[in-house]
Amino acid sequence: MQTISENKCYGGIQGVYSHRSDACACDMTFGLFLPKEAADEPVPVLWYLSGLTCTHENAMVKAGAQAWAADHGIALVFPDTSPRGEGVANDEAYDLGQGAGFYVNATEAPWTTHFRMWDYLAEELPDLVTATFAVDEDRQAITGHSMGGHGALTLAMRLPGRFRSVSAFAPIANPTQSDWGRKQFTAYLGADESTWAAHDATLLMRRLGFDGPVLIDQGSKDQFLDLLKPEALAQAMMERRQNGLVRMQPGYDHSYFFVSTFMADHMAFHAEALFQD
């Protein structure tokens, strides 16, 4: 593992690190905020998964999460959204290939070699982070924005016991029924739609649910509402009697201005779960 940068931030350290990933067969970069409490003992950790076109850096500099993470004494991990590099397959569209991993393990050419973001985030990166830094693997939570909200929800539901709480900002909530999903699942997973269900938060909510609290925020003026389909997830949550809430925030759009506005709420929500005995 290589240290790219470390900046003191709210009394803690905002670091950026790169490492060789076996899952993705390339070098991967991630951001990690460690609050000052991590100097003394392992701290709880919140994973933040980002949206289309983002790297590890966008949320790290634009979401304003460190202020509240420092308040609560919580670490933050900001993974990248896909494998990257010259030898890595890509597409000229912004929503396929590099920057658009969709948090799946690809089974179709030309994506199979590198596009294994599910394994990377379900196994490899958590193993590396918990082995290397003072973070407590028994106190993890996860959140994300847009494609990252999709990733957070699907990981949380399919890895029971891993995360104490899950939240999402404007998640891609029902990708099997959206152009943000059908296109990518066809490319990465193939035409057999039965393989897609494991990567659709609404379908997973109906089938599995989540053993803990769920918080969803959605802006009413989001320019991508038709692609996100929060109504499908909300319906599934209510039908399941899922512990949680879905909030429609009047006037907010899809930007980091929306995310940062409600970041304090999400951090308090996760802190309550993470610091429960």
Next chain:
Amino acid sequence: MQTISENKCYGGIQGVYSHRSDACACDMTFGLFLPKEAADEPVPVLWYLSGLTCTHENAMVKAGAQAWAADHGIALVFPDTSPRGEGVANDEAYDLGQGAGFYVNATEAPWTTHFRMWDYLAEELPDLVTATFAVDEDRQAITGHSMGGHGALTLAMRLPGRFRSVSAFAPIANPTQSDWGRKQFTAYLGADESTWAAHDATLLMRRLGFDGPVLIDQGSKDQFLDLLKPEALAQAMMERRQNGLVRMQPGYDHSYFFVSTFMADHMAFHAEALFQD
């Protein structure tokens, strides 16, 4: 004036606007955050001047200021750091020309036509903002980072009565004695150093001081400490018995991670001055 974008943010609006500037003889772009209180009545305003290489956008997305501005009900203006465009003079160095206006009116070729950031910020943009938006011209404060800290301090001291309070993050504090200053003043103002004194915060502190509180934050691990010279300004402030404080923050560098860490403090500092009767 043209609206580039408006995003709801912390209950208010983060806007970006462009307009034809007479001072700079080109189109100029600025960011403006209006808290929700501005829908009812004019609100106090804090000007945020940015550093070298920045546009209006950097601090707007990375400094985390809107959270606290919304808490206090204060508007924020994020001006650009220089004139820009194809017909505008430039230099290949990052610290001269576009992105490096240094908040002066240039008197030397090829800069005279457009590089009039002093007039732009002392007169033109305040006139436009107070005439167009619900901000209270009697309750203004100013801050800035690095080159912007230099701008904030020099504007505050040379426009007595305009600002109730001034603060700065790692300001270029003594540019007449620094390579961040001598090079640019020579280019923009000419070789006669007597014209430079009006743009040096340390010299202005000795001569004029500021009729209100001054807050300076500086990171001890700032990679540019030798160029910033906070010791000169601190000495001048103490010698003058200036109302204010200079804080050395252990371990922090020159980045926005430093700025955002102490933004809440600066906003509270300005709020106290802005909401005083």
